[in-house]
Amino acid sequence: MKFTPKTIEENVNVSPTSPVKDFFELILKILGIFLALYILLGFAVDYIAPRISEKTEAQFGALFNSIYEEQKLPDSEKTVQSIVDKLLSHNPSLPRFTYQTHLIESKKINAQAFPGGHIIIYTGLLKEMRSENELAMVIAHELGHFAHRDHLRGLGRGLVFLVFSTFLSGADSSVSRFIANSMTNAEMRFSQTQESAADSFALELLNKTYSHAAGATDFFEKMSLKYPAPRFFYIFATHPYPQRRIEALKNTIKEKHYLIKEKIPLSLPHQDVH
Amino acid sequence: MFDLISFIILVGLGYFIGTQIEKKHYASLKRREALYLQLPAVTAKNMLEERPIEKASLISGSAAISTDYFKTLLSGLRNFLGGEISAHETILDRARREAIVRLKEKAADADIILNLRIETSTVSLMGGAEVLAYGTAIYYKK
Numbered sequence: 001m002k003f004t005p006k007t008i009e010e011n012v013n014v015s016p017t018s019p020v021k022d023f024f025e026l027i028l029k030i031l032g033i034f035l036a037l038y039i040l041l042g043f044a045v046d047y048i049a050p051r052i053s054e055k056t057e058a059q060f061g062a063l064f065n066s067i068y069e070e071q072k073l074p075d076s077e078k079t080v081q082s083i084v085d086k087l088l089s090h091n092p093s094l095p096r097f098t099y100q101t102h103l104i105e106s107k108k109i110n111a112q113a114f115p116g117g118h119i120i121i122y123t124g125l126l127k128e129m130r131s132e133n134e135l136a137m138v139i140a141h142e143l144g145h146f147a148h149r150d151h152l153r154g155l156g157r158g159l160v161f162l163v164f165s166t167f168l169s170g171a172d173s174s175v176s177r178f179i180a181n182s183m184t185n186a187e188m189r190f191s192q193t194q195e196s197a198a199d200s201f202a203l204e205l206l207n208k209t210y211s212h213a214a215g216a217t218d219f220f221e222k223m224s225l226k227y228p229a230p231r232f233f234y235i236f237a238t239h240p241y242p243q244r245r246i247e248a249l250k251n252t253i254k255e256k257h258y259l260i261k262e263k264i265p266l267s268l269p270h271q272d273v274h
Numbered sequence: 275m276f277d278l279i280s281f282i283i284l285v286g287l288g289y290f291i292g293t294q295i296e297k298k299h300y301a302s303l304k305r306r307e308a309l310y311l312q313l314p315a316v317t318a319k320n321m322l323e324e325r326p327i328e329k330a331s332l333i334s335g336s337a338a339i340s341t342d343y344f345k346t347l348l349s350g351l352r353n354f355l356g357g358e359i360s361a362h363e364t365i366l367d368r369a370r371r372e373a374i375v376r377l378k379e380k381a382a383d384a385d386i387i388l389n390l391r392i393e394t395s396t397v398s399l400m401g402g403a404e405v406l407a408y409g410t411a412i413y414y415k416k
Contacts, residue, residue, distance in 0.1 A: 019360070026355065068275075
């Protein structure tokens, strides 16, 4: 047999694809998958949030206790808690949690609802309060979030993972704890519709509790004066424009013929607060 | 942020330097393969001519070629979705051809290389490739 050497020009062992094209194609595909998952999770949150049982939610609440377990102002906390209890006795339809108030020393002028009936109030907010009615309105607003289960939606897409890990490994597992901790870094954000709904819930509850609606708009008026639009927006970015909220509240007061009577002055025992 | 920047730099360096090295390597392979084109290397065990043999010896050539950061990333992405890791094909191809060329360089004076075998193994977890080629070099009496 005669050997005839021959060079093979074509290389079948190397695909003729461009690696750069390959790279971007892969990146786009993988990003697409993640995006689809992210969107699906968003829908899943809306589906799951109203279906979480009160018992499970109470278990979630325990996961966040690192935020509020420190009780630095027990006396003031008691005073605020008494306002919470007063409001609660006038609304039997709220989810049945033991609603607990937690005061946190901070300059933040804000209050937050956490799963399981935990209401966090920052001392920055307390300093602004001049009457019990005004504070009751803010607390009632947070109770409104509980009633509409906004605080569960507010946890965002992490909620889906939290529900799964609770089902698979229990609410007190390290996995659940890890997920809960990573969620608290993100501030809870509610949509403007959710805020407005909580506002009207709060107004109704305030009127029921005190038999009049004085103080309902105090806090928002103060805020709109204290922080003209830009800075105010920075703090309350997701809340409706305060002026619009005040108008909406005033309209409801007029429509429903709520009375406006004398406000109860607020006296908090802790001097830091005042 | 710093992580992201260093990551992009590594990927970019990997791509540009890696492509450059690959181009050079392919050019060198082509040149050297042409040089030893006249020396047949076959997988057959017995293709001897009816001539006295002066020497027969075991020869081997091996090459280890590494990936670059870009190729590693690309095959990592490929792992998500499955399919051909085309980025890795050139690595294997270069290693295989380099090993055979080295084997031929070792037995440049031989008349034929019989029983050529090629084996591959993974050198590092990063995805480099090692190829070992071995065979029997036959030298006929002149």
